[in-house]
Amino acid sequence: MSDQAHELREQVRERYAEAAVRAGTGRDASCCSDGGPAAIKDLTGELYDEAERSSLPTEAVLASLGCGNPLAVAELREGETVLDLGSGGGIDVLLSAKRVGPAGKVYGLDMTEEMLALALANAAKAGADNVDFLKGHIEAIPLPANRVDVVISNCVINLSVDKPAVFAEMFRVLKPGGRLGISDVVAEDHLTAADRAERGNYAACIAGALSFTEYREGLAAAGFTDIDITPTHEAAPDMHAAIVRATKPADAQRPALPLAPKSGCCG
Numbered sequence: 001m002s003d004q005a006h007e008l009r010e011q012v013r014e015r016y017a018e019a020a021v022r023a024g025t026g027r028d029a030s031c032c033s034d035g036g037p038a039a040i041k042d043l044t045g046e047l048y049d050e051a052e053r054s055s056l057p058t059e060a061v062l063a064s065l066g067c068g069n070p071l072a073v074a075e076l077r078e079g080e081t082v083l084d085l086g087s088g089g090g091i092d093v094l095l096s097a098k099r100v101g102p103a104g105k106v107y108g109l110d111m112t113e114e115m116l117a118l119a120l121a122n123a124a125k126a127g128a129d130n131v132d133f134l135k136g137h138i139e140a141i142p143l144p145a146n147r148v149d150v151v152i153s154n155c156v157i158n159l160s161v162d163k164p165a166v167f168a169e170m171f172r173v174l175k176p177g178g179r180l181g182i183s184d185v186v187a188e189d190h191l192t193a194a195d196r197a198e199r200g201n202y203a204a205c206i207a208g209a210l211s212f213t214e215y216r217e218g219l220a221a222a223g224f225t226d227i228d229i230t231p232t233h234e235a236a237p238d239m240h241a242a243i244v245r246a247t248k249p250a251d252a253q254r255p256a257l258p259l260a261p262k263s264g265c266c267g
C-alpha cells in the first residue's frame with residue numbers, strides 16, 4: 001500500500017476512534033461539522049424508525065454514522081448469516097441479529113479498536129448472542145470463502161483505499177446466490193476526483209466516493225450481477241446517499257477445495 005493510502009486509512013481510523021469514544025460516553029458520535037455521515041443524517045432525519053431505535057441500547061443509536069438503512073433492502077430471513085462491513089458501534093449488526101434469529105449469525109467487521117469495544121459492549125447490553133465482531137480490514141475479510149448469505153455495509157466502502165479489493169472480498173465470502181445490501185455515498189459521473197474532494201473530506205465519506213459508473217463497473221468486474229444503485233437523497237452537491245444491491249450468481253464457481261493432507265502428516 002502506498003504511503004498516501006496508509007495516511008488516509010489512519011485519518012479514517014482516528015476519526016472513528018474519536019467518534020466511538022464520544023458515543024461510549026453518552027454523546028452523539030456524529031460530532032463533526034465537515035459534512036459526511038452527520039450532515040447526511042441531518043438531511044434525512046432519522047435513518048431508523050422509532051421501533052428499531054427503541055429496541056437498541058442508547059449507545060448503539062448514538063454511534064450510528066451511516067448514510068442509509070441497509071436492512072431496509074437486505075430482506076433478511078431467519079437463519080441467514082450476515083456480514084456487516086465497517087460495523088462501527090454495531091447498530092446494523094444488532095438489528096440484523098433480531099431478524100435472522102437464534103438460528104442465524106451476524107458478523108461485524110471493523111478496523112478501529114474503539115469501535116469494536118463499543119460494539120461488544122452494545123451487544124452485551126442488547127443480550128445478542130448470535131453476533132461476533134471481528135477486527136480487520138474490509139479489503140482482506142477474515143472469513144473463509146462462501147460463508148455468508150448477505151453482505152451489508154453502511155457508509156463505509158467510500159472510505160476504502162482499495163475498492164476493487166473490497167468488491168473481490170465481498171464476492172469471495174458470499175455463498176453462490178448471496179446478495180449485497182449496501183448504503184454508500186455515490187458521485188454523479190461528471191464529477192472528477194478533485195470535484196469530489198472539494199465537496200468534503202475523505203474521512204467524512206465524501207472525497208473517496210465512487211461515481212455511479214465506477215461503482216457499477218467495479219461490482220461487475222468482481223463478478224456481481226443484478227446490480228442496482230438507487231440514489232436516496234443528496235449528500236453534497238451532485239453526490240448522493242444511495243442503496244446498492246447486487247447478487248453473486250448462483251452458479252458462481254466455488255473455489256477449489258483445499259488439497260487433502262498427505263496421509264500420515266497430521267497428528
Ligand SMILES: C[S@@+](CC[C@H](N)C(=O)[O-])C[C@H]1O[C@@H](n2cnc3c(N)ncnc32)[C@H](O)[C@@H]1O
Pocket residue numbers: 012013016017037063064065066067085086087088089090091092109110111112115136137138139153154155156159160161205
Ligand atoms: C461512517 S462509519 C459507519 C459505521 C456503521 N456502519 C454505522 O452505520 O454506524 C465507518 C466505520 O467503518 C470503519 N472502517 C472504515 N474503513 C475501514 C476499513 N478499510 N476496514 C475496516 N473498517 C473500516 C470505521 O472504523 C468506522 O467504524
